[in-house]
Amino acid sequence: MQTPQRKGILTVVSGFSGSGKGTVMKLLLSAHPEYGLSISVTTRAPRQGEEDGREYFFRTKEYFEQMIAQDKLLEYAQYVENYYGTPREYVQRQLDEGRDVILEIEMQGARQVKQRFPEAVLVFITPPSIEELEKRLRGRGTETEEVVRGRLAQASKEAEAMEEYDYILPNEDGQAEKCAEDLHRIICSEHYKTDRCKDRIENFRQA
Amino acid sequence: MQTPQRKGILTVVSGFSGSGKGTVMKLLLSAHPEYGLSISVTTRAPRQGEEDGREYFFRTKEYFEQMIAQDKLLEYAQYVENYYGTPREYVQRQLDEGRDVILEIEMQGARQVKQRFPEAVLVFITPPSIEELEKRLRGRGTETEEVVRGRLAQASKEAEAMEEYDYILPNEDGQAEKCAEDLHRIICSEHYKTDRCKDRIENFRQA
Numbered sequence: 001m002q003t004p005q006r007k008g009i010l011t012v013v014s015g016f017s018g019s020g021k022g023t024v025m026k027l028l029l030s031a032h033p034e035y036g037l038s039i040s041v042t043t044r045a046p047r048q049g050e051e052d053g054r055e056y057f058f059r060t061k062e063y064f065e066q067m068i069a070q071d072k073l074l075e076y077a078q079y080v081e082n083y084y085g086t087p088r089e090y091v092q093r094q095l096d097e098g099r100d101v102i103l104e105i106e107m108q109g110a111r112q113v114k115q116r117f118p119e120a121v122l123v124f125i126t127p128p129s130i131e132e133l134e135k136r137l138r139g140r141g142t143e144t145e146e147v148v149r150g151r152l153a154q155a156s157k158e159a160e161a162m163e164e165y166d167y168i169l170p171n172e173d174g175q176a177e178k179c180a181e182d183l184h185r186i187i188c189s190e191h192y193k194t195d196r197c198k199d200r201i202e203n204f205r206q207a
Numbered sequence: 208m209q210t211p212q213r214k215g216i217l218t219v220v221s222g223f224s225g226s227g228k229g230t231v232m233k234l235l236l237s238a239h240p241e242y243g244l245s246i247s248v249t250t251r252a253p254r255q256g257e258e259d260g261r262e263y264f265f266r267t268k269e270y271f272e273q274m275i276a277q278d279k280l281l282e283y284a285q286y287v288e289n290y291y292g293t294p295r296e297y298v299q300r301q302l303d304e305g306r307d308v309i310l311e312i313e314m315q316g317a318r319q320v321k322q323r324f325p326e327a328v329l330v331f332i333t334p335p336s337i338e339e340l341e342k343r344l345r346g347r348g349t350e351t352e353e354v355v356r357g358r359l360a361q362a363s364k365e366a367e368a369m370e371e372y373d374y375i376l377p378n379e380d381g382q383a384e385k386c387a388e389d390l391h392r393i394i395c396s397e398h399y400k401t402d403r404c405k406d407r408i409e410n411f412r413q414a
Contacts, residue, residue, distance in 0.1 A: 016411075123399075130411050159411035167396070168404040182399065189374070189396040192330075192389065197375040204223075204337050204366035 008095035015125035027180035036094040036101040044082040075112035124165040215302035222332030234387035243301040243308040251289040282319035331372040
């Protein structure tokens with residue numbers, strides 16, 4: 001028996017507003033272009049220059065609701081009359097080919113993915129501390145006191161759900177590249193988790 | 208509230224005979240001398256040139272048995288009339304100082320550590336496959352057919368306990384340096400596990 005080809009891992013990345021997760025994602029994908037992404041399905045109309053299968057998969061409301069009914073979405077949400085979701089098959093195909101896939105989605109979506117795909121790895125990117133988050137929000141100099149307080153209250157509320165994530169990854173000030181590399185290391189290490197190595201163990205048992 | 212200093216992680220490394228784990232450990236410690244090790248306690252007499260507190264802590268049988276009774280050992284075993292064990296306090300002190308500690312011990316000892324110290328990370332180093340292990344054992348050219356078969360049977364038996372480990376880390380042929388770096392990445396990533404970040408989560412909740 002040969003050790004089979006390794007399967008890809010699905011990672012979901014979320015984070016507080018002000019965590020710098022967008023920058024971290026860009027740095028990660030630029031350093032490691034081998035990661036797969038998803039393309040969302042939406043019911044909103046394409047804007048000028050948008051192409052089906054590039055920015056989004058554009059589908060009708062009826063089609064989208066059928067996808068929901070047939071459990072063909074890893075997660076979805078509705079904003080202002082329109083649906084947005086992550087197509088399970090598109091992601092699954094990449095995983096089957098051995099490619100690691102990363103989704104950047106907010107908490108509600110992350111929770112849905114974990115329910116439908118328990119082997120997904122959930123990573124929550126944070127500023128190193130609430131004090132640092134406050135400093136960053138004020139440092140922008142563009143937010144009113146009310147907005148800053150609102151953001152902090154939101155973070156405190158979201159912190160209630162942080163324990164649903166597998167990893168809490170701090171993005172230290174000015175160290176987004178280190179944070180991106182830490183994220184890469186987490187995904188690499190997850191491949192060696194015993195639960196993901198059942199075939200290898202089986203191979204040794206059959207000696 | 209400041210985010211507290213990170214605590215060290217205790218990692219236990221085991222592996223099949225023929226996995227190359229000794230080489231991997233040497234490479235890891237040479238590339239990352241910041242890792243802490245333990246010094247075993249033993250009841251055997253010091254040999255010429257051995258120093259108490261360097262090769263071993265040399266103690267009497269009575270002293271050692273008192274350590275067992277007082278649960279002062281993370282694991283211990285008896286070989287040929289003599290006891291050997293890992294002193295809990297010596298390890299704990301390094302962890303408290305924020306230093307990651309690695310123990311290289313066999314399965315029975317690893318199991319004892321996990322019972323007494325559930326937050327320990329257990330890593331099992333293997334050749335990539337049983338076929339590769341067989342090739343390595345025969346490749347030495349020094350083992351009789353009987354010894355090779357014995358080693359393979361032993362591996363197959365040990366494979367039963369592989370699922371007690373947290374990670375199964377393959378050491379590919381000629382890639383011990385990569386394996387050492389993978390081990391380092393696993394330990395780095397473990398620091399971000401949600402269970403080890405309760406203080407950070409608490410910090411955000413108190414906003």
